[in-house]
Amino acid sequence: MTNSKKSADVLEFYENWDFSKYPDYLTLLMDFEENLIYDIISKDEFFKSLKLETDFSKVLDAGCGFGSFYNLTKDFDTIYMDFSKNLLKKFKSKKNKICADIEKMPFNDSVFNLVLCINVLEHVNFLNAILEVKRVLKPNGRAYFVVVNKNSIINDEIFIDWKIPHELISVNDFKALESFDFQLESIRSFYFLPPLFKIFPKSILKKIIDLFFKNDEKISKYLKFKGQFLICKMVKK
Ligand SMILES: C[S@@+](CC[C@H](N)C(=O)[O-])C[C@H]1O[C@@H](n2cnc3c(N)ncnc32)[C@H](O)[C@@H]1O
DSSP, X not given: OOHHHHHHHHHHHHHTOOXXXXXXXXXXXXXXXXXXXXXXXXXXXXXXHOOOSTXXXXXXXXXXXXXXXXXXXXXXXXXXXXXXXXXXXXXXXXXXXXXXXXXXXXXXXXOEEEEEEESOGGGSOHHHHHHHHHHHEEEEEEEEEEEEBTTOSOOOXXXXXXXXXXOOBOHXXXXXXXXXXXXXXXXXXXXXXXXXXXXXXXXXXXXXXXXXXXXXXXXXXXXXXXXXXXXXXXXXX
16 A cells, blocks of 8 residues: 555544444543553653743644543643644644644744654654654653554454554564664553453443553553553653
């Protein structure tokens, strides 16, 4: 498949994406993933060090979708960027929304202190997108990338079979970026809920999710890099 065909298919998928019809269990699992990401980033030292003064902390949510991580970034000077007009329309914030392609962003070099790029790299040319993120980061700025892990033992099909062009990403794909002056500061995997729990009714699944939420960090120490997702923090040199 050519890159432009792949990109057109991804765009078509997101322009027509209607998550309001998803079954309860799927919404619960997506919330679980989101809560884990929120928890990991909000406790991260670099994130905690960001200042609220607008001229200091410029943030970009690249591939923001309908704004799942708005609460994490709303107090900074944040730009929300996505290439789907449909999702940007559904995003409740009215301010600072830009429709653009992550592989060719309409920003000057070295603008942002922090870039979030959550579940986007799987759909795009990995290296082009990463180098664009690096370009718009200030020196010493950080990017947090979240991707579906190629080496997961969970293999939950709801996160790997979205019926759109989608390539899973490995720890080594990030390690290979060191030669681009984009240094890997930390990487871990998260989300260890085995897919079989989906069969339980909502009330029981919620309790199981709570248990996995509380123990995610511990499990990730034993099952290093085997979780369903990777979260990687990179620093621009
Ligand atoms: C799985 S969603 C994640 C959305 C959001 N980051 C979140 O975690 O809720 C993937 C997002 O990437 C966006 N996307 C895919 N390819 C893109 C591209 N080339 N440029 C900008 N956004 C893109 C899609 O429109 C969609 O909003």
